[in-house]
Amino acid sequence: MDLGERDPISGHQTTGHEWNGIKELDTPVPRGILIFLVVTHIFAVIWWFLMPTWPLVTTYTKGLLGVDQREIVEDDLRKAAAERAPWMKGIETASFEEIQANENLMAAVRQTGPQLFGDNCAACHGAAGTGQAGYPDLTDDDWLWGGDPEFIAETLRVGINSPHQETRVAQMPAFGRDEMLSRSEVRNVAAYVYSLSNPSVLTSENVDTIAAGREVFVASCAACHGDDAKGMTEVGAPNLTDTRWIYGGSMDAIITSVHGGRQGHMPTWDERLTPAEIKILALYVHSLNVGKP
Structure with missing residues (x-):
């Protein structure tokens, strides 16, 4: 391509670059941009002398103004x-x-x-x-x-x-994992605990399961959560009769807690x-x- 080609509309020479039929004009940098670049470079050089700027081996240039941000x-x-x-x-x-x-x-x-x-x-x-x-x-x-x-x-x-x-110490044992309770006992006590905050689940079909879970609860859980399952602040045991749960109040979540135990940390x-x-x-x-x- 002829680098001497001129654009017929603007009269500027082209650079020789072309993209999809669009030719780049060889126009000078606007004077305002040049002035801005010169001013910023002058300012930067002056700033080097006025403010802490350059790192040295064991210290840094302090600057003529003696400014210390620290x-x-x-x-x-x-x-x-x-x-x-x-x-x-x-x-x-x-x-x-x-x-x-x-x-x-x-x-x-x-x-x-x-x-x-x-x-x-x-x-x-x-x-x-x-x-x-x-x-x-x-x-x-x-x-x-x-x-x-x-x-x-x-x-x-x-x-x-x-x-x-x-420190306050609180830990719920892993009743299932450590084989303190059998699988059926884990499910029964979980069903009982679930029924405390969801009384509508108690039916004639599961009354025996929940009653069996109550027996497991009294034997294994009441020492911390209380006979009424409303918790004990002395040992950091939560209330199990409301709908406010840390690890989830679904049946599956309760089974997971009883089986694997819980130990919070703060x-x-x-x-x-x-x-x-x-x-x-x-x-x-x-x-x-x-x-x-």
């Missing part, structure tokens, strides 16, 4: 900590009743609690605290270890089945969070279910 961030954190110190100290030293009676402190709880929850708890319990499979709903007032702020704070502090020396927060932050989280979590049925 010092700026540390200073901002010190100022924020100083502003928070009065009410954080108040929360740390006051009882839960005193905090709840102090509107200023509760305003700080409502402002700080969501951030603490989002940073530390939402990954398991969900952003709204409604839980997910294997993690309890914190908004339904159905608590394994008690729902008063004091109990919640203690659970946060020591964790559940955590490495903390004072980390201890007493090294990551301050006592005041644990109190704030406890009060915030407690507030998630206030006024709900």
Whole structure:
């Protein structure tokens, strides 16, 4: 192709490139673009001298302005900590009743609690605290270890089945897998537990099965869940008579739990969070279910 060819409409020479009959014009770069490139390059060179820029072997160029982003961030954190110190100290030293009676402190709880929850708890319990499979709903007032702020704070502090020396310990044995119950006993007790939250399933056809499951329950499960199956917060055993389930309340899910056992886990927060932050989280979590049925 002749590189000297000119476009008959614009009068510009072509580059010699052609795609599907479309020829590329050899037009100059717009002056505005050239000016912009020159200005940005000049700015970049000036910025190299003014700001910390180039890494060296053991240090970096400090810049003529002496700006240190690390010092700026540390200073901002010190100022924020100083502003928070009065009410954080108040929360740390006051009882839960005193905090709840102090509107200023509760305003700080409502402002700080969501951030603490989002940073530390939402990954398991969900952003709204409604839980997910294997993690309890914190908004339904159905608590394994008690729902008063004091109990919640203690659970946060020591964790559940955590490495903390004072951790709360809870484990449901694998009754079927470890052959503590036979296959029929597992199914019978699962049928009984299922009937507690679904009484309509009790019929004349399965009354004997459920009665047999009740006997297995009394012998093997009542020590933790109680004779009435409403759970015991002393050992973290859930209420089996409602419709709030951690691992699922279907017949199959209950059989899976009875057969294979369950062992939840919650980390201890007493090294990551301050006592005041644990109190704030406890009060915030407690507030998630206030006024709900």
